[in-house]
Amino acid sequence: MSNLVGFDLDYTPDLSVHKYEKGNYLLCHDDDIKDDAFMHGRIIAFIIYLVDEDWSKDDGGALELFNINSQSHPDEISLSITPKWNTIAFFALSPTSYHQVSEVISSTKIRYSISGWFHGPLNTRLSRAEFIAPVPEVFDLKDFISPVYLNEKNKQRILKKLQKDSYILLSKFLRDDVFDKLITSIRETGWEEKPTGPPFIRKYHLLKDSEIDNFKDNNNNNNNIKDYKDSSSSSFCKYVYDFFKSKSFAIFINEISNWQITAVAREFRQFQPGNYTLIHDQGQDRIGADVTLFCIEGEWDEKWGGGTHYVADEHELLAIYPEKNMLSIVIRDAGTLRFVKYVNSHAAFPKTEMSFIYWDDDDDKGEEEGDEEVEDIEGGVEDIEGGVEDIEGGVEDIEGVEDIEGIEDIEEEVEKIEEIEEGEG
Numbered sequence: 001m002s003n004l005v006g007f008d009l010d011y012t013p014d015l016s017v018h019k020y021e022k023g024n025y026l027l028c029h030d031d032d033i034k035d036d037a038f039m040h041g042r043i044i045a046f047i048i049y050l051v052d053e054d055w056s057k058d059d060g061g062a063l064e065l066f067n068i069n070s071q072s073h074p075d076e077i078s079l080s081i082t083p084k085w086n087t088i089a090f091f092a093l094s095p096t097s098y099h100q101v102s103e104v105i106s107s108t109k110i111r112y113s114i115s116g117w118f119h120g121p122l123n124t125r126l127s128r129a130e131f132i133a134p135v136p137e138v139f140d141l142k143d144f145i146s147p148v149y150l151n152e153k154n155k156q157r158i159l160k161k162l163q164k165d166s167y168i169l170l171s172k173f174l175r176d177d178v179f180d181k182l183i184t185s186i187r188e189t190g191w192e193e194k195p196t197g198p199p200f201i202r203k204y205h206l207l208k209d210s211e212i213d214n215f216k217d218n219n220n221n222n223n224n225i226k227d228y229k230d231s232s233s234s235s236f237c238k239y240v241y242d243f244f245k246s247k248s249f250a251i252f253i254n255e256i257s258n259w260q261i262t263a264v265a266r267e268f269r270q271f272q273p274g275n276y277t278l279i280h281d282q283g284q285d286r287i288g289a290d291v292t293l294f295c296i297e298g299e300w301d302e303k304w305g306g307g308t309h310y311v312a313d314e315h316e317l318l319a320i321y322p323e324k325n326m327l328s329i330v331i332r333d334a335g336t337l338r339f340v341k342y343v344n345s346h347a348a349f350p351k352t353e354m355s356f357i358y359w360d361d362d363d364d365k366g367e368e369e370g371d372e373e374v375e376d377i378e379g380g381v382e383d384i385e386g387g388v389e390d391i392e393g394g395v396e397d398i399e400g401v402e403d404i405e406g407i408e409d410i411e412e413e414v415e416k417i418e419e420i421e422e423g424e425g
């Protein structure tokens with residue numbers, strides 16, 4: 001069944017036997033049941049009919065499928081299926097998979113059936129990305145990251161900030177020359193015309209399949225990666241995108257978070273006006289480090305929407321607005337959900353981002369006490385007080401969030417270091 005429909009399905013379906021006699025019917029319903037987090041649920045309904053071989057339309061008991069009107073309500077019967085001996089009917093479930101069984105008319109024949117549902121995951125955290133082990137080191141951090149973030153003292157500052165607040169925003173993360181080339185190369189990159197869905201979960205544009213295939217073909221070819229470095233075309237995106245899944249970057253993450261990265265998922269995506277994700281965009285089963293590089297062309301106006309919001313127990317914990325060449329790192333607790341708010345029609349340019357989730361193989365991360373590891377965001381955000389208005393393009397003014405001292409310190413540090421470097425040079 002999984003091969004037929006192309007969805008991941010659990011191996012054990014629900015199964016029951018039904019008997020409809022003259023006068024029996026089943027009124028319109030959708031069969032659509034999902035778990036609370038909207039992560040898992042019924043995916044496929046199936047019915048195996050065990051009726052007499054001479055069962056005909058006039059005997060009634062048809063399975064009738066509805067189409068929907070503009071309010072998504074069942075409208076008219078679009079398909080009527082007459083039960084047939086030893087035949088299986090199946091269909092995908094959704095909030096609009098309305099169907100019914102019409103009244104059995106025959107007074108002699110009995111409509112027996114075996115029917116049930118296949119369950120499975122509704123979506124994965126990143127729609128197409130798979131978690132893969134970081135690829136062996138082939139990159140030099142200095143080729144990408146602004147020198148200020150490679151300084152040992154600053155790495156310690158970032159670690160402290162992450163331990164305290166569970167998130168950090170690193171401005172001017174990539175070297176200027178690298179980021180400029182990246183923006184140029186993004187302009188050359190093709191995005192899927194049709195947004196990814198389903199629309200009750202997400203709507204945004206992914207890189208064209210052909211571009212992704214290119215990425216795959218070249219992933220493990222070191223020579224090619226070196227070639228991209230000097231490329232000005234879309235290949236330069238590959239070069240940067242691949243860097244983030246490398247062992248060398250995983251080691252950097254380890255140094256600033258104490259996490260041992262064993263897996264990374266990635267997605268290169270673009271939110272155009274009208275695009276968004278809803279809160280069941282991701283699993284809440286495991287703690288992960290969300291790392292996002294904002295590849296936008298200019299200054300983002302919060303009025304355009306498009307913020308990345310973190311919520312738990314219906315409370316907003318954090319909102320991050322895109323900033324050109326900013327890297328955000330959020331240590332997300334199991335149970336904390338992330339969504340990207342609707343980008344409205346005022347947006348002057350799309351919100352393009354490279355989005356990564358890093359995993360540590362330690363499942364209990366964040367629940368351990370008294371060690372050096374970074375606490376989960378839920379625990380971390382509680383002890384934050386005050387406002388954040390003075391942080392440009394940073395975190396929305398959420399009740400109970402204090403100044404992000406760490407970032408200002410680091411920014412000051414950047415300036416100091418730049419001065420020193422200029423002095424020396």
Ligand SMILES: O=C(O)CCC(=O)C(=O)O
Binds near residue numbers: 031062101
């Ligand atoms: O028996 C059928 O054709 C459909 C049954 C059904 O919709 C159900 O049991 O939920």
Ligand SMILES: [Fe+2]
Binds near residue numbers: 029030031045099
């Ligand atoms: Fe049903």
